[in-house]
Amino acid sequence: MKPSVILYKSLPDDLRARLDEHCAVTEINDLSPESQQQYADALQQAEGLLGSGGKVNGDLLAKMPKLRVCSSVSVGYDNFDVDALNQRHVVLMHTPTVLTETVADTMMALVLSSARRVTELDAWVKAGKWQQSIGPDLFGIDVHHKTLGILGMGRIGMALAQRAHFGFGMKVLYNARREHEEAQTRFDAQRCDLETLLKESDFVCISLPLTEQTHHMIGAEQLKLMKSSAVLINAGRGPVVDENALIAALQNGTIHAAGLDVFEQEPVSPDSPLLKLPNVVTLPHIGSATHETRYGMMQDAVENLIAALSGNVEKNCVNPQALK
Numbered sequence: 203m204k205p206s207v208i209l210y211k212s213l214p215d216d217l218r219a220r221l222d223e224h225c226a227v228t229e230i231n232d233l234s235p236e237s238q239q240q241y242a243d244a245l246q247q248a249e250g251l252l253g254s255g256g257k258v259n260g261d262l263l264a265k266m267p268k269l270r271v272c273s274s275v276s277v278g279y280d281n282f283d284v285d286a287l288n289q290r291h292v293v294l295m296h297t298p299t300v301l302t303e304t305v306a307d308t309m310m311a312l313v314l315s316s317a318r319r320v321t322e323l324d325a326w327v328k329a330g331k332w333q334q335s336i337g338p339d340l341f342g343i344d345v346h347h348k349t350l351g352i353l354g355m356g357r358i359g360m361a362l363a364q365r366a367h368f369g370f371g372m373k374v375l376y377n378a379r380r381e382h383e384e385a386q387t388r389f390d391a392q393r394c395d396l397e398t399l400l401k402e403s404d405f406v407c408i409s410l411p412l413t414e415q416t417h418h419m420i421g422a423e424q425l426k427l428m429k430s431s432a433v434l435i436n437a438g439r440g441p442v443v444d445e446n447a448l449i450a451a452l453q454n455g456t457i458h459a460a461g462l463d464v465f466e467q468e469p470v471s472p473d474s475p476l477l478k479l480p481n482v483v484t485l486p487h488i489g490s491a492t493h494e495t496r497y498g499m500m501q502d503a504v505e506n507l508i509a510a511l512s513g514n515v516e517k518n519c520v521n522p523q524a525l526k
C-alpha cells in the first residue's frame with residue numbers, strides 16, 4: 203500500500219504525478235489551525251508531510267502519530283522543531299545546493315542595487331523627475347574593489363564570495379564557527395571575528411541560518427561598529443538582525459544603507475518604517491525565486507520524500523540520527 207502523505211504546497215503537474223506514483227496524497231492549503239481541523243483524519247493517517255512555510259512543532263506532531271518524514275521545500279528549517287522531530291524519530295529533509303547560486307545572485311543584486319541606488323533612481327525616473335543630469339545628492343557608492351564581509355560562510359556564503367572575488371575584485375572577509383580553507387584558497391577570503399568584520403567591511407552580508415545563537419546577532423551595538431558608509435545585506439533570516447535597531451541605525455546615519463530580502467515579520471507590515479526609507483532596498487523573500495530554481499527545489503523535495511519514506515536518507519537529510 204502507498205504511504206499517505208500531506209502536501210501543503212501546489213506542485214507542477216509532472217511533479218505531482220511523480221508523487222502520486224509513490225504516495226496517497228491529500229493536498230491541503232497550508233498548516234493553519236483551520237486546515238489542521240478540517241483535515242484531522244488525513245493528518246492522523248499521514249506518514250509524510252511535504253511543503254514550505256508554516257510551523258511544524260510538537261502540537262502538529264501530536265496530531266500526526268504515524269508521521270515518519272517531513273520534506274521541506276527550502277534549505278532553512280528554523281520553522282521545524284528539530285528536537286521534537288528527533289524525539290518522535292521523524293526525519294527532516296530539505297533542499298540545499300539546488301538554490302545556492304540563485305540566492306547568491308539575489309544577494310549580489312541587493313549589494314548592487316543598494317550601493318547604486320537602483321530602485322530609488324528607478325522610481326525617480328518613473329516619477330518624471332529626470333529633467334537634467336543628476337548631481338552628487340543622487341550619486342551612489344562603488345562596489346568593485348571594496349571589502350565584502352560574509353556572516354555564515356556556508357554554501358551561499360561561498361557562492362557570494364566567488365562573485366565578489368572574481369566578478370568585482372573585492373576583498374572578502376568572513377565569520378563562521380569554523381575555518382573554511384576552500385574560501386581562503388579560492389577567494390583569498392580571510393576569517394575574522396565578528397567585531398573586525400563589522401569594522402572593516404563596506405558591505406556586511408548575512409547568509410546565516412536562524413538559530414538560538416544567531417537570533418539578534420546584529421543589534422544596536424554591532425551596527426555601531428560598522429562604518430557610517432557601510433551597507434547591510436540580509437538574505438539569511440529576518441530575526442538575525444534586531445530590526446528596530448536597524449531602523450534607528452538607518453534613520454540616524456549610523457550606517458549608510460541596507461538591502462533586505464528577509465524581515466522579522468513576513469510579510470513585512472506595510473507600516474514598517476523600513477518601507478519609508480529611501481536608503482533601504484526591500485524584497486519579498488525572493489532569494490531562490492526563479493522559475494528554474496523553485497522547480498528544482500520542488501523536484502528535490504519530492505525525491506527526498508520518496509527516498510526517505512523508503513529509508514534512504516543519504517542525501518539532503520537534516521537529522522539522520524532521528525532514525526536510530
Ligand SMILES: NC(=O)C1=CN([C@@H]2O[C@H](COP(=O)(O)OP(=O)(O)OC[C@H]3O[C@@H](n4cnc5c(N)ncnc54)[C@H](OP(=O)(O)O)[C@@H]3O)[C@@H](O)[C@H]2O)C=CC1
Pocket residue numbers: 277278279298299301305353354355356357358359377378379380381409410411412413415416437438439463464487488489490
Ligand atoms: N532569502 C532566501 O530566500 C533564502 C535564505 N536562506 C537562508 O540562508 C541560510 C544559509 O543557507 P546555506 O548557505 O545553504 O547554509 P549552510 O549551512 O551551508 O551555511 C550556514 C553558515 O552559517 C554559519 N553559522 C551557523 N551558525 C553560526 C553562528 N552561530 N556563528 C557563526 N556562523 C554560523 C555556518 O558556520 P560553520 O561553517 O562554521 O558551520 C555556515 O558557514 C539558510 O539557513 C536560510 O536561513 C537560504 C535560502 C534562500
Ligand SMILES: O=CC(=O)O
Pocket residue numbers: 275276277278279301489490
Ligand atoms: O528561505 C528560503 C530557504 O530555502 O530557506
